């Protein structure tokens with residue numbers, strides 16, 4: 001009988017992890033169902049909405065478009081890694097202070113993409129247009145999220 005599973009070893013939120021996964025399992029399903037990391041949300045399942053965005057080797061990717069076996073040897077970060085205990089990251093704090101979320105469905109993906117932009121040293125303007133442009137939010141009208149991005153960048157340069 002053909003074995004339809006593979007062993008993968010990767011770093012998940014700073015911890016090395018080896019798991020046997022079905023070769024066709026989506027990374028988003030693996031994170032949510034196998035690892036219990038339900039902060040990664042699944043909306044469209046076709047790469048459009050951005051809700052499932054996580055970081056693989058520091059790059060934002062749609063986890064609904066990637067297979068779990070593809071992260072073998074990589075470093076994976078999910079939204080659960082952003083806060084340190086009760087201490088929110090700078091952008092999480094700004095999102096809270098600027099009412100950047102309502103239902104919160106889109107929020108984890110936005111947090112991950114904006115965090116990557118912060119680390120890459122991208123400008124607030126570029127982050128607002130190009131990064132936020134890859135995420136669909138049906139609740140906020142984006143104004144609170146834009147304000148949170150501006151506040152985060154401003155505070156970083158004070």
Ligand code: FES
Pocket residue numbers: 041042043044045046047048049050051052053062063064065
């Ligand atoms: S669920 Fe992956 S982009 Fe929408």
Ligand code: FES
Pocket residue numbers: 100101102103104105106107136137138139140
């Ligand atoms: S806060 Fe509801 S979809 Fe963005």
